[in-house]
Amino acid sequence: AQTVTQSQPEMSVQEAETVTLSCTYDTSESNYYLFWYKQPPSRQMILVIRQEAYKQQNATENRFSVNFQKAAKSFSLKISDSQLGDTAMYFCALGNNDMRFGAGTRLTVKP
């Protein structure tokens, strides 16, 4: 069975600082994708960043980057220069033949 664990229910960060959200997963598949989704108060799910498991290079999207450790089955999200608009729930997800989500981390960016 595929599982995704986010061990930080809530986090906060000062505006302009850097924060890292943790995610670990378990799967028996060798080929899969990992995702971070953002859910702002509007409740819409927005894809933040995607990582293919066969790629060793960590994905980067502007202020968002990941630290993908395949052997450790860890996939953390780093947000640099945090902005007030980054305040949201963040979900880590594992995708193979279906998609499974972690419980989410509620991030608050403080002015």
Place this chain on the structure above:
Amino acid sequence: NAGVMQNPRHLVRRRGQEARLRCSPMKGHSHVYWYRQLPEEGLKFMVYLQKENIIDESGMPKERFSAEFPKEGPSILRIQQVVRGDSAAYFCASSPLFWTASLNTEAFFGQGTRLTVV
């Protein structure tokens, strides 16, 4: 190309009534996923369907809940005899094929249906 459409956005039902939630996937998508999000909690997988087939319903409660994705029309999540504990946001996502079969595959989510049972 319209995104994933869910309706209604808000649904209020009295205890014991039936709730029907609809999800129209993106054009060309044949895979649909339903998730439930309880207040202040994360997303819980419910069911994964392809056209006319239920692929994985391991997250569906054994009673009162059912889902379908007919050859024509939207996917329907049906909750019979609703109870207060069914109050939640229900999200639908769609994708064109298995996640790993395309480099650009990702799930596209609808806006969700917020079900309130009174």
